[in-house]
Amino acid sequence: MCLTGLPFAGSSNKTTSTGPSADWVIARAAGLEPLRLYAGLKQGYINEMLSFPEAGPPAAAEEDPYQVYLQLAGLLDADGAPSSSAEELMLRRKSVNDLVRSDLATLKANPRLSQADRERLDLHLSAVREIEVSLSTMCTSRFLDLDEIETIGPDGFTEDAARLQMQLAGLAFSCNLTRAATLQWGDGVDQTMYEINGEKTHRFSFISNRVESDGSTGAVIPNAMEMHIEIDRIRMRTFKTLFDHWSQLTTPRGPLFDSALALWTNSKADGPSDSFNNLPVIIAGSPLGRLKQGQYLDASSSTGRSMGNLLTTLIEVCGVDASGFADDVGGLPDILA
Numbered sequence: 001m002c003l004t005g006l007p008f009a010g011s012s013n014k015t016t017s018t019g020p021s022a023d024w025v026i027a028r029a030a031g032l033e034p035l036r037l038y039a040g041l042k043q044g045y046i047n048e049m050l051s052f053p054e055a056g057p058p059a060a061a062e063e064d065p066y067q068v069y070l071q072l073a074g075l076l077d078a079d080g081a082p083s084s085s086a087e088e089l090m091l092r093r094k095s096v097n098d099l100v101r102s103d104l105a106t107l108k109a110n111p112r113l114s115q116a117d118r119e120r121l122d123l124h125l126s127a128v129r130e131i132e133v134s135l136s137t138m139c140t141s142r143f144l145d146l147d148e149i150e151t152i153g154p155d156g157f158t159e160d161a162a163r164l165q166m167q168l169a170g171l172a173f174s175c176n177l178t179r180a181a182t183l184q185w186g187d188g189v190d191q192t193m194y195e196i197n198g199e200k201t202h203r204f205s206f207i208s209n210r211v212e213s214d215g216s217t218g219a220v221i222p223n224a225m226e227m228h229i230e231i232d233r234i235r236m237r238t239f240k241t242l243f244d245h246w247s248q249l250t251t252p253r254g255p256l257f258d259s260a261l262a263l264w265t266n267s268k269a270d271g272p273s274d275s276f277n278n279l280p281v282i283i284a285g286s287p288l289g290r291l292k293q294g295q296y297l298d299a300s301s302s303t304g305r306s307m308g309n310l311l312t313t314l315i316e317v318c319g320v321d322a323s324g325f326a327d328d329v330g331g332l333p334d335i336l337a
Helices: 022-028 065-072 084-092 096-108 115-138 146-152 154-174 204-209 224-248 307-317
Strands: 035-039 181-185 262-265 281-284
Touching (some): 022 307, 224 262
Parallel strands (some): 035 181
């Protein structure tokens, strides 16, 4: 429940939230819904557990970047299937940009369009095309090719999907289609097998628990800690691509990264104990310069601070009233610039 700032209800895979998550609070303030993304396979035992519109079960998240792309481009029918325009683009291997080419030509010919606006427009079109090219390398003619995951390599698939989802979130923000997005990276018992030094590892859930089990008992995995560190490095490199991409996307105020923030955290602080104490959190970006940069802050429960304090401040930094969120615990002024 790392985005609700509240205790959870229930247990095991039946756990539910006791209030809305921060992404819904931020998006709803603009009359929108948050974009809910997923990277990795859903195993069925614990799938989505990140974005909550209210107290109760989580909202569904989309694991297929191609489906997200069609949604953002307005190329889905009312039943969620690709529209005839989408089918035509796929058959002709064209870009969604081609659907509005005549309008773009008229817009570019408008003398009131500044050079900076022209450059922003070209950058946006390039970003759209870059996503389409990336999608073509890992998707079938219609949806994510789940049957081919093993041939791609489980770690490659998960990280490639995560990078694409981050790009799509940036595109959604730059088009003002939403104000918040979540990306769940693997499920509650992540079965992804990463490749480290040319060798496939145990399942990530096993490595996190340090034993060959999704629980606390089982054969001990030698060097599990070292493998976990290497997997963290792989995921941090993937996370960095978000900064790189969002720094290239522009807004009237400059790079998207100067008007947005990204929060990265884990479902638990420590695998073997399943503890939530000292949960690591990374915050990148500073909307309008409102957040301090380059600092480490101990906001653990021993200091009288909580995830609710942090999330309350981040909601307010995004220009949204956080009254009532997380039982009104108050903010965390230490992170404000």
